[in-house]
Amino acid sequence: MAAHSGTGGPVRGTADTALSGEAAAIASLSITAATTDERLLDQPWHLALKDWPAENLAALPRGLSRHVVRFAPLGAGVVAIKETGEEAARHEYQMLRKLQRLGVPCVEPVAVMTGRMRTDGSALQPVLVTRHLRFSLPYRALFSQTLRRETLTRLIDAQALLLVRLHLLGFYWGDVSLSNTLFRRDAGAFAAYLVDAETGELHPQLSDGQREHDLEIARVNIAGEMMDLVEGGLLEDKVDPVATSERIMDSYRKLWAELTAEESFDLGERWRVNARIRRLNDLGFDVEEFSIKSTADGTSIRLQPKVVDAGHHQRRLLRLTGLDVQENQARRLLNDLDAYRADHQSEQSEEVSAHSWVRHVFEPIVKAIPRELAGKLEPAEVVHEVLEHRWYVSEDQDRNVPLAEAVQSYVDSVLRHRRDEAAIMLNPDEQTAAALAAAETDEG
Structure with a gap:
């Protein structure tokens, strides 16, 4: 009995120490948040994300990431949590807030949490918390057995449209890829949402060089992603990764030209002004202002959209x-x-x-x-x-x-x-495979 009592004392002491350690870890947190939801504090912030217990996680499909990323329930919804550096987390949080105010399709920033530490007092990486976009999927979750070329084409077209919208607003992404994008079904097509704004920069206007550099990054990254799918046997054999990735260049340039190119026509063809507006409306854009100039000899006019806004x-x-x-x-x-x-x-x-x-x-x-x-x-x-x-x-x-x-x-x-796209839960085998893949990705 005495031996049992003696063993019991240290166990209780250890528990008390751990409890006070968790309380100290919570007290050390510094939170910048766009929400007043106190349930944020219910998560085990004293643990590295890779060590979070299953009961604190939502088993949703993740895209590839160079950071450790986990999903967790928050109230009736789900949040995505990414471990990263403090400067990067704060930059991305502010950038996402600015993009939201500009009406860009992107995930909603929830909080930046710094000052994280373990119960032993050692430091943990800060995290960026964003709200999970309901009914959205990373591109890798859009295949059943193999990703068809037609589906891939629609994804790339959606990515090109998103990139055009961002460039029109003066946003340089710097890391364009399918992995950094979420997709929602949109009447048989897809709507693309920006997920990762860590490398993003907002300028009054982008130069042609900045736009082309972003486009080249997209081409290279998408080709790499396609090659990765080919290696995994997840892409139709007839799909050429390099040729397919070139499509974003064509799709982007055609759309950019339609939205911004100057057009000349004879004075008697002024109906073409309304025709241009209708074409832009059909593409989903509103035109708030036109720049119309007569040529020197007065025989024709030049027309160029001045302000173009998506979501007509x-x-x-x-x-x-x-x-x-x-x-x-x-x-x-x-x-x-x-x-x-x-x-x-x-x-x-x-x-x-x-x-x-x-x-x-x-x-x-x-x-x-x-x-x-x-x-x-x-x-x-x-x-x-x-x-x-x-x-x-x-x-x-x-x-x-x-x-x-x-x-x-x-x-x-x-x-x-049809599968449930509000919350595609992974089965146990898929969770194991996802955990292994995440571990490999997290190490990178």
Whole structure:
């Protein structure tokens, strides 16, 4: 009994010491945060990220990173936590906040946490905390067995569009890659979101040299990522990594020219001003100002967009319905809204018709999705897919399929077989493989 008692004393003492050590570790934290959520302090900040216990983690798929990155629950959502240097963490946090204010698709910064230390008082790296973008996936999670060339092409086009938007705002990325981007489905295409702004710089305007350098970084990085997929047997054999990576150059330059190039035409062809605006609107951009100059001999004029802003269809749909969705989703839903108004020969205002469409089309589709399937895709993507499914079924059966019937057919034949993109949880085998891969990546 005495021996048991003697053993018990040091155990209790060790526990007390550990507890006070954890309290001291929490007290040492310095937090710069864009949230007042005190649950941030519930995480084991006294441990290196690679040592965090499973109960503190969310098993979501991660992209490649030269830093240790982990996902953790925070309230009803999830945050991504990255260990990095203090200067880098603060720079990226401030840069993401600036990009958010400019309306750039990027992850939301939550906090920078410095002064981390273990219970023994030794220092730990600071961390940057960002909010996980719901329904988004790293490019490596977008394949089932192999990544098809068509999917890869859409990813690169989305990356090119994001890069153009950033360059128009004067943002030099400095580390463009698919790994530093998250993708969300956008009416059959993809919308790209910036994840890593560690090397980013914001300027009043970028030079052609800065833009070209960013583009060259993208080309090289994407080629390397494709080669990595080929080595892992995750890419179709017919895909040429180098040729595929060249697509971002072509896609970027065509879009940049359409948005910024000067155009000359005869005075009698002034209709081309509106034609240029419509083309830019079709690409999802609004034009707030044009620079129009007459030539010296007065026979023609030169036209150049002055201020170009992305999200044309998003803003129109938001104004009409209050729905905040991706650009291509907005375009698709607006097309259905316009068709709905025409079908009902409505003489009501566009705003009134839009709210009627939300009540009789959008909301019934969303509400008809079984609760257990609601996390498969975000609501706007589900509505888009239902409308597409209805069109194909109606064409196949040569009749106008009622909306309720189309929804049920879509749920049974399509949605039930889709994976859950709100939170793709890894199974135990995948978690083990991911942990091994993370360990190898973290060491790099």
